[in-house]
Amino acid sequence: MEDQQEAVQNNSEGRKKEPLTTGADWTFDLIQQYDSELARIAKEFRLDTYPNQIEVISSEQMLDAYASVGMPLMYNHWSFGKHFLSNQERYQSGHMGLAYEIVINSNPCIAYLMEENTMAMQILVLAHASYGHNSFFKGNYLFRTWTDAESIIDYLMFAKGYISQCEEKYGVESVEEILDASHALMNQGVNRYKRPRPLSAGEEEKRQEERAEYIQRTLNDIWSTIPQQEKAAEKSTERFPKDPEENILYFIEKHAPLLETWQRELVRIVRKVAQYFYPQRQTQVMNEGWATFWHYTLMHKLYDEGLINEGYMLEFLHSHTSVIFQPEFDDRRFSGINPYTLGFKMFMDIKRICEEPTEEDKSWFPEIAGTDWLDAVHHAMKNFKDESFILQYLSPKVMRDMHLFSIVDNEKNAYLEVDAIHDDAGYRKVRESLAAQYNLGNREPNIQVYNVNVKGDRSLTLRHFMHQGRPLGDSSAEIVKHIHRLWKFDVKLESAEGNDVKKTISCPKESEKSRSGAIIEMA
Amino acid sequence: MSIIIDRRLNGKNKSTVNRQRFMNRYRKHIKKAVSEAVNKRSITDVESGSSITIPRRDLSEPIFHHGTGGLHQQVMPGNKEFVSGDRIKRPPGGGGQGGSGNGQASDQGEGMDEFTFNINHDEFLEFMFDGLELPNMREKQLHETVEFRTHQAGFTTDGPPDRLNIVRSLRSAHARRIALSGGTRREIRKLKRELREMEVQPGSMDKERADVIRAELKELNGKMKKLPFIDDIDLRYNNFVKVPQPSNKAVMFCVMDVSGSMTQEIKDMAKRFFILLYLFLQRSYKQIEVVFIRHHTAAKEVDEDDFFYSRETGGTIVSSALEMTRDIITKRYSPSDWNIYVAQASDGDNWEGDSSVCSKILVNGLMPLVQYFSYVEITDRQHQNLWREYETIQDGYSDTFAMQQIKTAADIYPVFRKLFEKKEA
Numbered sequence: 001m002e003d004q005q006e007a008v009q010n011n012s013e014g015r016k017k018e019p020l021t022t023g024a025d026w027t028f029d030l031i032q033q034y035d036s037e038l039a040r041i042a043k044e045f046r047l048d049t050y051p052n053q054i055e056v057i058s059s060e061q062m063l064d065a066y067a068s069v070g071m072p073l074m075y076n077h078w079s080f081g082k083h084f085l086s087n088q089e090r091y092q093s094g095h096m097g098l099a100y101e102i103v104i105n106s107n108p109c110i111a112y113l114m115e116e117n118t119m120a121m122q123i124l125v126l127a128h129a130s131y132g133h134n135s136f137f138k139g140n141y142l143f144r145t146w147t148d149a150e151s152i153i154d155y156l157m158f159a160k161g162y163i164s165q166c167e168e169k170y171g172v173e174s175v176e177e178i179l180d181a182s183h184a185l186m187n188q189g190v191n192r193y194k195r196p197r198p199l200s201a202g203e204e205e206k207r208q209e210e211r212a213e214y215i216q217r218t219l220n221d222i223w224s225t226i227p228q229q230e231k232a233a234e235k236s237t238e239r240f241p242k243d244p245e246e247n248i249l250y251f252i253e254k255h256a257p258l259l260e261t262w263q264r265e266l267v268r269i270v271r272k273v274a275q276y277f278y279p280q281r282q283t284q285v286m287n288e289g290w291a292t293f294w295h296y297t298l299m300h301k302l303y304d305e306g307l308i309n310e311g312y313m314l315e316f317l318h319s320h321t322s323v324i325f326q327p328e329f330d331d332r333r334f335s336g337i338n339p340y341t342l343g344f345k346m347f348m349d350i351k352r353i354c355e356e357p358t359e360e361d362k363s364w365f366p367e368i369a370g371t372d373w374l375d376a377v378h379h380a381m382k383n384f385k386d387e388s389f390i391l392q393y394l395s396p397k398v399m400r401d402m403h404l405f406s407i408v409d410n411e412k413n414a415y416l417e418v419d420a421i422h423d424d425a426g427y428r429k430v431r432e433s434l435a436a437q438y439n440l441g442n443r444e445p446n447i448q449v450y451n452v453n454v455k456g457d458r459s460l461t462l463r464h465f466m467h468q469g470r471p472l473g474d475s476s477a478e479i480v481k482h483i484h485r486l487w488k489f490d491v492k493l494e495s496a497e498g499n500d501v502k503k504t505i506s507c508p509k510e511s512e513k514s515r516s517g518a519i520i521e522m523a
Numbered sequence: 524m525s526i527i528i529d530r531r532l533n534g535k536n537k538s539t540v541n542r543q544r545f546m547n548r549y550r551k552h553i554k555k556a557v558s559e560a561v562n563k564r565s566i567t568d569v570e571s572g573s574s575i576t577i578p579r580r581d582l583s584e585p586i587f588h589h590g591t592g593g594l595h596q597q598v599m600p601g602n603k604e605f606v607s608g609d610r611i612k613r614p615p616g617g618g619g620q621g622g623s624g625n626g627q628a629s630d631q632g633e634g635m636d637e638f639t640f641n642i643n644h645d646e647f648l649e650f651m652f653d654g655l656e657l658p659n660m661r662e663k664q665l666h667e668t669v670e671f672r673t674h675q676a677g678f679t680t681d682g683p684p685d686r687l688n689i690v691r692s693l694r695s696a697h698a699r700r701i702a703l704s705g706g707t708r709r710e711i712r713k714l715k716r717e718l719r720e721m722e723v724q725p726g727s728m729d730k731e732r733a734d735v736i737r738a739e740l741k742e743l744n745g746k747m748k749k750l751p752f753i754d755d756i757d758l759r760y761n762n763f764v765k766v767p768q769p770s771n772k773a774v775m776f777c778v779m780d781v782s783g784s785m786t787q788e789i790k791d792m793a794k795r796f797f798i799l800l801y802l803f804l805q806r807s808y809k810q811i812e813v814v815f816i817r818h819h820t821a822a823k824e825v826d827e828d829d830f831f832y833s834r835e836t837g838g839t840i841v842s843s844a845l846e847m848t849r850d851i852i853t854k855r856y857s858p859s860d861w862n863i864y865v866a867q868a869s870d871g872d873n874w875e876g877d878s879s880v881c882s883k884i885l886v887n888g889l890m891p892l893v894q895y896f897s898y899v900e901i902t903d904r905q906h907q908n909l910w911r912e913y914e915t916i917q918d919g920y921s922d923t924f925a926m927q928q929i930k931t932a933a934d935i936y937p938v939f940r941k942l943f944e945k946k947e948a
Contacts, residue, residue: 028527035525052525061530064537079584081545084538085640089574092641108526115531130525172544184585328601337600405602409595409613418609421602434598445587470593475585482585 017306026119028056034123034307035130041301042131046374047294049134050109050149054126057112062098063087065112069277070102072110073156075163075269077179100319103129105137105280107149120312124319127298132291139382140286142279152276159269162208166262178263181482182249182270187444189249189271190278208265244448244463248483249274251449257458258488267486282385282440289343290381296320296344326402337434345398346389350376353395360396386438394431396422406433411469445472447493459490466497472505480507546646550653552577553642557650561799561936572643579638651936652803655943673763682760691759699757700750711743773808773862773894775801776848779830780869782819782839789901792932793868794831796899799939800866808862814851818844820874824851841873841909842880849888863893871900871907878912885913890920897942898926 020033031054042049057065067084068074090096100121104110111129113122137143167175182189245251249271253264280287299316302308308316326341327333353361354373362369368376380393398404405421406429419433420426436442450463460483464472472495484491484507495503546553556575605611642650678691714736721733777797779790804811815830816822819837822844848865856863873881890896900910906928917924927938 028529031527032525035527039525054525054527055530056528057530057533061533061537067538067541076540076544078541078544078548081538081541081543082582082638084542085545086638089640112530176544176548180584187586326600329599330601334599334601337598402600403602404598404600405605405607406596406598407611409597411592411594414613415610416613418605418607418611419596420607421605423607426607430598433596436596437598443589445589447587466593468594468596470589470595471591473588473590475583476587478583478585479587 019307019309019312021119022309022311024118024120026117026122030119031056031113031122031126034302035126037302037307038123038127038131038298041298042135042294045294045297046378047131047135048138049131050107050138052130052134053108053110054130055110055112056115058115059091059098062102062112062114063091065102066098070104071156072104072153073160075156075160075179076167077183078176079180079183101125101129103133104152105133105143105147105149105276106152109134109137109149118315120308120315121319123302123308123312124295124299124316128291128295131298132294133287135294136283136287136290136381139378140279140283140385141383142283142385146279147276155272159273162265163269166266170262175266177485178266179270181485182267184479184482185249185252186270186274188447189247189274191247191250191275192441239451240454241449241452244450246446246448247271248447248449248462252483252486255452256487259486263486279385282387282438285339285343285346285386285438286381286384286389287343288340289345289347292320292324292340292344293347293377296348328403342390342398342402345401346393346395347377347380349395349398350380350393352397358397364395365393387435387440390438391431391435394434396427399427399430404430404434406430442467445470450494457490459492460487462491462493464493464495466495466502469497471495471503477505477507480505484508546642549577549582550650552581554650554653557647558936558940560647561651572641573647574639574641576637576639582638648802648806651799652806654945655803655940656945672766674766676762676764678759679762680756680759682762686760686763688759688761692753692757695759696753696757699754700752704747704750707743707746711740711747714740714743772810772812772860773804773864774812774814774856775804776814776816776851776863776865777830778816778818778844778848778865778867780819780839780841780844780872781817781833781835782837782872784839784870784872789870790831792901792929792935793899795932795935796868796929796939797866799936800864800897803939803943804864812856814848816844816847816851818847822847839869839873840877841869842877842884845881845884845889849884849892852889852892858892865889865893865896867896867898868901869898869909870902871909872902873907873909875908878908881909882912882916885916885924886919890916890923893923896920896924898924899929899938899942900926901929903930 020037021030035052035054063084065072066087067080069080074080087096091098098114100114100117102112109130111125111134113125117125137149143149163175163179241251249267252259253267253271256264259267299308299313299320303313324338324341324344326338327335350368351373353365353369354371354376357365357369380389384392399422403422406419406426408417408419410417420429422430446465446467447462448465449460451461453459453461462480462483472493476493480491480493483493491507493505494501553575556577557573560573560575678688718733718736718740721729779785779793779797781790801811801813813827815825815827817825817830817835818839818841819835820840820843824847825833844867852858852863885896898913900906910926910928913924913926917926925942927941929935929938
């Protein structure tokens with residue numbers, strides 16, 4: 001409403017420019033022109049971006065890009081083929097539409113536009129990806145600390161080359177075995193608290209051999225079989241590693257007793273890729289919210305200046321509305337909270353709180369109410385991740401608007417209980433509960449390397465630190481098998497609540513072991 | 524400034540390798556799906572691609588996630604009438620736990636426990652015929668080839684004039700002249716240099732010596748001229764060799780019983796079997812001819828339509844068809860040029876006295892000519908008399924004679940596979 005009024009005012013003052021185009025078809029010239037307009041406006045809003053590389057692709061190419069997790073190049077693996085086939089099938093049968101764009105956290109920031117898009121859609125996508133996501137990648141602290149936009153493409157190139165070399169040398173199957181196992185542990189292959197050394201392809205290649213040799217050498221320290229007499233006896237109660245290690249892939253890469261050098265390198269590659277994607281998993285709401293907020297703001301600005309006409313605006317609003325559509329919990333289409341909706345609403349709300357704070361806002365957000373909204377949203381974008389962002393900025397108004405309520409499902413009870421709703425008594429509880437929902441630590445089971453039986457059978461013990469009594473899913477036994485493939489000695493996975501071990505999965509299974517033991521005894 | 528790139532011209536089949544990897548990994552599953560598809564198909568579209576369905580659990584990529592149980596807390600949108608403290612009955616199947624908490628498991632799942640994708644015609648055939656081979660093809664290629672193709676194979680020093688290679692001949696003539704005149708030319712160079720030095724320094728001019736040199740030069744030049752420009756030993760001829768060519772022609776005889784006891788259903792099954800064989804041959808041979816012979820009490824060569832759809836009844840004398848096959852082979856398809864395959868389909872119901880005649884024709888006339896003879900008995904009853912007669916033949920020609928029984932349509936593909944299974948070398 002406001003914006004329309006503004007537009008009318010502009011019009012009456014006669015400052016309005018002519019639209020660059022009104023047709024549905026796009027051309028490279030038009031994209032170029034709109035891009036420079038967007039760049040100008042984005043600058044006014046202090047959006048700091050990597051240089052943009054905009055690539056127009058066909059739908060088949062989009063399917064290809066989907067399959068390789070959006071990256072322009074990726075090593076070969078059957079699972080990417082599987083995703084490709086499943087996407088292709090769903091796309092061709094009409095079950096799935098393709099995304100309008102894919103954007104990659106790299107420098108220059110690569111954004112793919114689909115050739116099927118109309119001109120209006122291309123502008124929307126440019127605003128969303130090349131200015132929204134791009135500035136998020138460059139500004140947000142998680143991306144700044146954890147990923148290296150400069151070198152990711154180089155690194156993937158190195159990885160792809162290295163893996164295909166390994167395939168030539170050792171055969172596709174043996175490479176696949178390691179990759180499969182490592183992929184299963186991808187989520188357990190990131191450092192959550194320590195910042196890793198930045199990736200650099202050149203350095204990576206140069207030091208890869210050195211590292212290989214070094215690892216093999218230091219490995220012997222742990223596995224040294226020469227008895228160290230009394231000292232050893234003292235230490236026998238001490239665990240290795242001393243403190244549980246959260247990065248299982250890292251631990252395997254460094255300490256697995258029987259892996260070949262190239263196998264360690266493969267584990268490392270998977271680990272590095274996982275680390276690269278880690279921030280994206282933690283900032284879904286913010287990242288999408290930020291990009292949606294900016295495409296909304298930039299499109300309105302274009303319209304206000306008269307660079308696009310009503311027709312474009314209607315088309316834009318139509319697709320914007322479907323992007324931020326949130327089905328309600330009892331809707332058949334409901335599949336969780338739409339990150340676009342939540343993020344967009346929250347950023348819009350921050351702007352509102354700054355511009356028109358109510359009494360409620362003033363008491364909830366004294367530090368931003370009535371301040372410059374641009375400062376506030378930039379500050380929020382730079383210094384938070386989903387969990388802390390929600391904890392900090394989710395306002396009662398957004399909770400009311402979305403009718404959020406929190407439900408507790410305790411397996412001990414035969415019923416679900418509504419814990420809190422969008423009312424004075426419940427705001428804080430709902431907010432905490434929603435924030436916790438975006439804490440990866442809660443979402444994913446917390447599994448760490450607990451102990452290695454260094455002096456004995458070399459068995460590896462992992463411990464699942466249970467959160468609120470939640471057990472592991474069914475596939476866990478499969479994954480333990482994968483870990484066994486990498487570790488090659490016995491692997492145990494204990495689910496523990498406090499110090500109380502509730503359940504143990506081992507590979508090879510206890511029953512199998514005793515059988516083979518029996519055979520040996522008989523022999 | 525942003526860079527805008529048109530990538531549409533780049534290859535779009537980036538995923539081909541990964542797709543191939545996937546197919547190799549799940550070869551077993553795909554093969555199973557293909558063989559099921561073959562059986563379900565109508566006769567006419569055995570050649571198109573197919574959608575392949577694999578149970579999703581067989582190709583899951585497991586990751587650690589929480590199972591059901593314990594204490595879950597979830598925030599959901601769209602509250603209507605709940606107030607805090609309300610208790611709700613737990614929805615069956617843990618439906619309240621969808622959403623962000625479950626990660627991958629839920630966003631792919633959605634009740635789809637099967638993974639479906641498409642393969643194209645070529646891939647379909649590849650999986651269909653994977654592990655099968657045409658019997659006795661290698662022997663044919665090595666021993667009985669009579670077609671030849673001429674290849675150029677280097678040069679010889681002897682040959683008919685029409686094969687003279689001028690470039691090669693002149694090149695060797697040139698080389699010969701250089702080789703033979705080496706000493707003379709060295710001498711000429713030496714004398715010329717001496718003469719030039721004398722001319723440069725007129726003071727030490729020795730007239731006599733100069734004359735001697737000039738005379739010598741003249742003689743040497745004359746000697747050079749006497750070298751023949753081209754000689755017999757310079758001649759080079761193109762050389763051709765004959766390379767035996769494996770015959771890439773095949774003829775397939777479809778022999779079918781159309782007597783009263785063959786119902787349309789049985790004919791359909793036979794047809795499917797013939798089509799499989801035809802597709803299979805097509806993969807191995809450039810040129811295939813198909814001869815349709817149907818018989819009741821008398822045999823007749825017909826076209827495809829008649830073969831499958833015309834209705835005729837009568838008794839059954841199988842030997843008439845075998846005789847006809849033999850005659851056609853000797854008349855039109857010489858075994859030295861053609862790979863001959865005979866596929867016979869029948870319900871096995873032959874006139875009692877004829878079966879022994881059949882085996883005589885086979886042993887004496889037909890078997891030595893053909894690459895492979897396959898007999899399928901399509902019946903759900905017990906083996907008929909023809910089967911028992913043929914069993915005696917099978918012992919003698921275990922390499923080139925095979926027989927199987929088809930009871931239902933579902934047997935066709937497995938039987939086909941059995942007939943053409945790769946034999947351990």
